Amino acid sequence: MHKAGIPLPNDQVNADDVKAVQAMSEKLWKMDLAEQRVALAVLISLCDCIVWWTQRHK
Incomplete structure (x- = not known):
């Protein structure tokens, strides 16, 4: 994406650390709406391919 x-926030987050997860979530929600949509579209496409x-x- 870079x-x-x-630019996507890419902090190291431990799933057991609730505050770190919340902080990362806030960073993602503070992104510009258009950038959020592009990032989500890329993520959806990646998951579909996987x-x-x-x-x-199989």
Whole structure:
């Protein structure tokens, strides 16, 4: 996403650390709405590809 000009927060977060998860969530929600939508579209596409390849190899 950085190459596309959309910087994503990428802090190390431990799933057991509730405050760190909340802080990362706040950073993501503070992103510009258009950037959020692009990042979500890329993530959805990646997940779709992973599912497709997983099913293809079974």
